[in-house]
Amino acid sequence: MATYFLQFFSSMAFATIVLGFLVMFFVWRFLMNQRRNSNSPPAVPGLPLIGNLLQLKAKKPHQTFAKWAETYGSIYTIRTGASSVVVLNSAELAKEALVTRFSSISTRKLTNALTLLTADKTMVAMSDYGEFHKMVKQYILASVLGTNAQKRNRCHRDTMIENTTNCLHTNVRENPLHPVNLREIFKKELFRLALKQALGKDVESIYVEELGTELSKQEMFDVLVVDPMMGAIEVDWRDFFPYLRWVPNKSMEMRIKRMATRKFAVTKAMIQDQKKRIASGEVIDCYLDFLLSEAKTLKDEQITMLVWEAIIESSDTTLVTTEWAMYELAKNPKYQDRLYREIQEICGSEKITEGHLPHLQNLSAVFHETLRKHSPVPIIPLRYAHEDTQLGGYRIPAGSEIAINIYGCNMDKKEWDEPEEWKPERFLVKGNGSIDLFQTMAFGGGRRVCAGALQAMLNSCTAIGRFVQEFQWRLKEGEEEDVDTVQLTTHKLQPMQAIITPRDGA
Template sequence: QINYICFYQVIYLFIYLFSCYFIYLSIYLFIFNFCRFGPPYITFGPVFTVYFGPKKVVVLAGYKTVKQALINHADEFGDREITPLFHDLTKGHGIIFANGESWREMRRFALTNLRDFGMGKKKIEEKIIEETCHLLEEFEKFEGKPFETTRLMNYAASSVISSIVYGRRFEYTDPQLRSMVDRANESVRLSGTASVQLYNMFPFLGPWLKNLKLIMNNLALDIKEISELVSSLHQTLNSQDLRGFVDSFLVRMQNAEESGEKNSLFQKQNLIFTVANLFVAGTDTTSTTLRWGLLLMAKYPHIQGQVQEEIDQVIGGRQPVSEDRKNLPYTDAVIHETQRFANIAPISIPHMTSCDVHFNGYFIKKGTCVFPLLMSVLWDEDEWETPQNFNPQHFLDKQGRFVKRDAFMPFSAGRRVCPGESLARMELFLFFTSLLQRFRFTPPPGVSEDELDLTPAVGFTLNPTQHKLCAVNRL
């Protein structure tokens, strides 16, 4: 009798969880399609509630609402929602998935030192330009034949952030770089799968979820690899000649130890996870946006042609530099439109209210999970003329001059705005312009532009679905 009861209880439990799984998928697809295509039958307000399993989530939609929350109420909506997965990954260390004094100190230190090592300045521009030369050489090796762009774009972006963090770049053939990039890609993809999101709703399911185990295995390998790199830098540390972010952190750790500072936040765990945050964020977002850019150029050859015509007229055959941006309004508009249209972080990373807040006529309790839908900002019909189309004219006036748009928020806004925004902007411009100067991107032979699929592959970020392109030398 007892065995039968236990058996049926297990069956009912699995039926219940299976139902929750599809409920989650329905909610996710509803939000995605709501933002992308608009509500077909029901109109929701800009603030509404959904439930992910037992968890209440407040969703903010539309430019005005998201701006009001993240900028006008920055403190109230400035905390990070630490889901079970994020907690397992970092235990509150690092920058992205942390709160409180530790987050403030790590973010402040990171921003200061990233600027010191050239982020957004001439110093880092030289490193990006050096990297573009390596990337162009790799593209050249395919001799116009079809190839998959993912890894090369990842290697290029990773080498740039590595030069800032570790003080040196990695060769694309370096097995250490390849393993780090492959694990980062896999973890980003797996983090967005339904089974991992199910774990965030029902953490007790963790031991039975294969994708979660893969993510945690990747994390263990990442920690081991970063620790080895940090240890190597520590052995050759010279406080008078700092090579990168890790050196600065190690010196700060030494100073804390020598001064007898107790409970210092500058300790090994924060170093490892801050480095991991910078590496993954600095690799995935930039490389994914560039892949979207090249795919869109192949999809819309007339737009690609206008970009290349402008580059030829303004730059000619010399190496593009950041200063060229102001003289390349159409190219700049295409890059911005790629970021807007691709919206690679459509739901943003979840926020959490730091206190009770009255917002737009609603009372939201402290500790409530909040999803600011960046897709609803970047595709807001009240802010963009043709939000569902790839249209560089969104960023151009009638005279063809580049214009800024307030609703352009691919890096989020407020207290949690991406700390690497200036680096990402420089990378996107220099990589994209250099690639379009040298190559014309086309679909593989036998594939028309219309057949290139713009449906994203859903993960933690939205990547293009797997595809190949041809890079035909223009010189």
């Protein structure tokens, strides 16, 4: 019995020693982690395993992030399942991330949906910064979006504006008291412009052999623009738990794959149709023609993706900004009248053209204030820190995801007085001064600055100016508070409904 107790106590003593060592080890690890994380950004409290996911269930993350910034500051971290995300909510921090620390966080972090829709980053906007990105960005600038290309394509933009205003006049003549749906009219003309720039001509319908059917203009728009835009914001829960990627999510996968297959098939059919025109000897000045003649190293699949990108990006963000600008002007007669008087003073009896834009300061202010309040892209697609870096004086470990909340930057009360109010006078400049195009961060900055910034400004400002020059706008009764948006975006949920009256002489 004595031997038994001796063995028992010896075992207990050994177990106690081992347990003591384990406790000391974990305390040491905890202290080391605390020391290592002592200079980390503040963390928004969340739940075990899922982190802050439940707090983001409203699907308006840009608004939630901006609200958290009021409590935790302009830089903080959140947990989305297995990932740690550093959220930036000030222009100063955004510029630091996009410019100063660019080399450390130049890699894109895409969701499962975006990986499929972009053919694993085979496009300018979503590709990682490297030789491919620099090459294809130069292609689209040279052919479509650069200064010289904009001059060559001006005739297409002039036609787009003329067609839109003619449609508005027709609507008023046929239904003078009925509200107009600007979105429906303008999106058709923007789509025509996108097709002309990308393919060399407008396409009214196309037979798609892979789908075994002929698609109308509206069906093409849905397949190439609407469906991918909605697919891009699809949430796959496996994005938050990478170690569970083996678990199937069939319905979501099939839905996104169908979108990707259909838009690829339609774009490919359009390209084949235009290749026949080119082969017949017809001279075509368009993006596709440029890619076929200059981009000898690109595969057919890559060319197809780049042509589709030129179509979708020309058809979407300009529409969003222009519709919100007209909503705000119709809601605020004082600003609308101020802009109209400026147009009369500068243009007289002439219709506004792009040549007038540098002299129309109120129009420029309306455009930039709309970009600020209604940022077309509220959160820049996530970046990935591939090495340890710093932001805002905090240590950011490799592996962190970086979310730049453009909406939060533009709602920062330290930077903007009454940011929730739409006040174009913020952007009025004295003398010959010019507005910093990236003050609102709407087009990003640094080496990844948006290639389409110039075209977006020309299209939107000319359209807004002509709409106000030729019509007086007022919202349909009850429209003032209709400001809900589509899930993760700032796209207006319902089209603006406005009563328009032709001005004298228009």
